[in-house]
Amino acid sequence: xxxxxxxxxxxxxxxxxxxxxxxxxxxxxxxxxxxxxxxxxxxxxxxxxxxxxxxxxxxxxxxxxxxxxxxxxxxxxxxxxxxxxxxxxxxxxxxxxxxxxxxxxxxxxxxxxxxxxxxxxxxxxxxxxxxxxxxxxxxxxxxxxxxxxxxxxxxxxxxxxxxxxxxxxxxxxxxxxxxxxxxxxxxxxxxxxxxxxxxxxxxxxxxxxxxxxxxxxxxxxxxxxxxxxxxxxxxxxxxxxxxxxxxxxxxxxxxxxxxxxxxxxxxxxxxxxxxxxxxxxxxxxxxxxxxxxxxxxxxxxxxxxxxxxxxxxxxxxxxxxxxxxxxxxxxxxxxxxxxxxxxxxxxxxxxxxxxxxxxxxxxxxxxxxxxxxxxxxxxxxxxxxxxxxxxxxxxxxxxxxxxxxxxxx
Amino acid sequence: xxxxxxxxxxxxxxxxxxxxxxxxxxxxxxxxxxxxxxxxxxxxxxxxxxxxxxxxxxxxxxxxxxxxxxxxxxxxxxxxxxxxxxxxxxxxxxxxxxxxxxxxxxxxxxxxxxxxxxxxxxxxxxxxxxxxxxxxxxxxxxxxxxxx
Numbered sequence: 001x002x003x004x005x006x007x008x009x010x011x012x013x014x015x016x017x018x019x020x021x022x023x024x025x026x027x028x029x030x031x032x033x034x035x036x037x038x039x040x041x042x043x044x045x046x047x048x049x050x051x052x053x054x055x056x057x058x059x060x061x062x063x064x065x066x067x068x069x070x071x072x073x074x075x076x077x078x079x080x081x082x083x084x085x086x087x088x089x090x091x092x093x094x095x096x097x098x099x100x101x102x103x104x105x106x107x108x109x110x111x112x113x114x115x116x117x118x119x120x121x122x123x124x125x126x127x128x129x130x131x132x133x134x135x136x137x138x139x140x141x142x143x144x145x146x147x148x149x150x151x152x153x154x155x156x157x158x159x160x161x162x163x164x165x166x167x168x169x170x171x172x173x174x175x176x177x178x179x180x181x182x183x184x185x186x187x188x189x190x191x192x193x194x195x196x197x198x199x200x201x202x203x204x205x206x207x208x209x210x211x212x213x214x215x216x217x218x219x220x221x222x223x224x225x226x227x228x229x230x231x232x233x234x235x236x237x238x239x240x241x242x243x244x245x246x247x248x249x250x251x252x253x254x255x256x257x258x259x260x261x262x263x264x265x266x267x268x269x270x271x272x273x274x275x276x277x278x279x280x281x282x283x284x285x286x287x288x289x290x291x292x293x294x295x296x297x298x299x300x301x302x303x304x305x306x307x308x309x310x311x312x313x314x315x316x317x318x319x320x321x322x323x324x325x326x327x328x329x330x331x332x333x334x335x336x337x338x339x340x341x342x343x344x345x346x347x348x349x350x351x352x353x354x355x356x357x358x359x360x361x362x363x364x365x366x367x368x369x370x371x372x373x374x375x376x377x378x379x380x381x382x383x384x385x386x387x388x389x390x391x392x393x394x395x396x397x398x399x400x401x402x403x404x405x406x407x408x409x
Numbered sequence: 410x411x412x413x414x415x416x417x418x419x420x421x422x423x424x425x426x427x428x429x430x431x432x433x434x435x436x437x438x439x440x441x442x443x444x445x446x447x448x449x450x451x452x453x454x455x456x457x458x459x460x461x462x463x464x465x466x467x468x469x470x471x472x473x474x475x476x477x478x479x480x481x482x483x484x485x486x487x488x489x490x491x492x493x494x495x496x497x498x499x500x501x502x503x504x505x506x507x508x509x510x511x512x513x514x515x516x517x518x519x520x521x522x523x524x525x526x527x528x529x530x531x532x533x534x535x536x537x538x539x540x541x542x543x544x545x546x547x548x549x550x551x552x553x554x555x556x557x
Binding site: 014040041042043046051052056057058059060287288291292295314315316317318321323325327363364365366367368370371391392393394398401402404405406407408409 | 459
């Protein structure tokens with residue numbers, strides 16, 4: 001095979017699209033432990049919520065692999081990579097040679113060592129299988145304990161809240177969604193969720209788990225019928241580590257998405273690339289980033305030229321009709337901080353550039369802000385007062401507007 | 410592919426394009442029936458920006474970008490590009506997460522009036538107008554539909 005891709009998530013699909021933008025015919029093999037057509041992984045909570053049906057979860061149409069000439073090995077796991085002879089070995093022993101290899105192995109739920117947890121049938125919430133397993137247990141007589149008030153934990157809560165008796169969320173942080181929200185923003189969303197019946201226990205963590213209850217560090221006892229562990233994820237780095245590739249927290253990649261091993265690329269949640277908003281290497285386990293990296297890798301694997309240099313954290317997430325859009329890093333000076341009921345706007349400026357923002361519910365045209373961050377646009381080139389009011393193209397010069405609106409982009 | 414382009418110096422900011430857009434995609438038989446329902450039941454996919462007193466106005470709708478960041482960022486595979494290059498949305502697949510709103514550098518994709526999914530300009534291929542209604546009804550040639 002000219003190209004071998006390990007994984008079947010966003011980065012893997014993006015890699016196929018990247019390769020095919022350069023090379024229409026080169027042979028591609030895709031290997032994935034999950035025996036499923038590619039699906040939008042974040043959609044699992046929307047499936048539980050009833051917002052979409054299973055047939056709408058395909059990330060690409062059913063004919064995608066065939067149309068792109070991809071030979072799939074779904075339900076197969078790569079055991080080892082041999083980088084000197086350039087082949088991978090599947091769990092059944094089959095060898096597949098590669099010219100260029102993409103490792104897009106994603107991440108897996110992190111389950112912290114907890115007393116008693118090994119004897120309890122707990123759930124995680126990352127994959128379609130996880131979702132189906134959880135869905136089978138849902139009933140309006142059951143109480144659910146979710147450990148972790150982050151993005152995954154709370155999307156799970158949104159999916160199941162109307163289908164169970166009660167939901168309690170425990171987190172050791174002092175606020176919910178600490179990775180994307182400041183204190184004020186967290187309060188808005190937690191108030192919203194509390195009104196709908198979610199119980200939050202913050203500044204506390206689970207010390208011990210029994211079959212039907214957890215004991216927290218504070219001594220508090222929380223009974224449950226269903227336990228969901230959603231405290232975070234860990235990148236799947238083992239294959240690259242074992243074959244000598246540089247691994248920090250994630251698989252280290254450069255701007256071309258190359259690992260330290262010749263002809264091996266990595267992209268998505270398993271990888272660690274440069275985050276321009278933080279100014280250092282970082283795992284950015286977000287879906288758009290997985291696409292950007294996977295596509296960049298694919299183009300380079302096929303002999304094209306691509307570099308991905310403007311990675312920033314960014315998130316759009318909704319909970320029961322409330323929406324949080326955020327991007328960048330929350331450093332520097334807050335030039336806007338307005339709370340108006342359930343609406344919230346906060347803009348951060350650092351070194352003469354927009355460094356980050358949080359928008360809750362008042363989020364129309366947020367991408368104009370995001371592009372200022374991703375392009376490192378000096379604020380001296382735009383009308384900051386207009387941008388403080390709302391995202392608008394009027395803040396740019398006439399020449400820049402013409403380039404955006406009067407030319408093909 | 411033909412796209413919609415802006416002649417900023419010809420735009421008076423009358424917002425007729427917004428009304429025509431909302432009407433073209435409304436399924437209503439007469440435009441006056443939008444009265445009192447504009448923005449709540451029917452919202453346009455084109456947005457007029459500007460300040461009359463400064464004498465600057467222009468309309469913004471989807472640029473149908475060559476490397477469309479919305480398509481690349483969509484978590485559901487609901488946004489895609491046609492072979493010709495038009496960016497299209499499959500409303501039935503959209504879950505309304507608004508990652509597309511988060512990433513569109515033009516602010517040209519937005520929630521539909523019911524807030525349940527995103528909506529965007531599809532050059533009036535998804536209604537009965539035949540060609541972009543905003544362009545055909547602009548009295549001043551402030552937006553044009555052509556190859557560039």
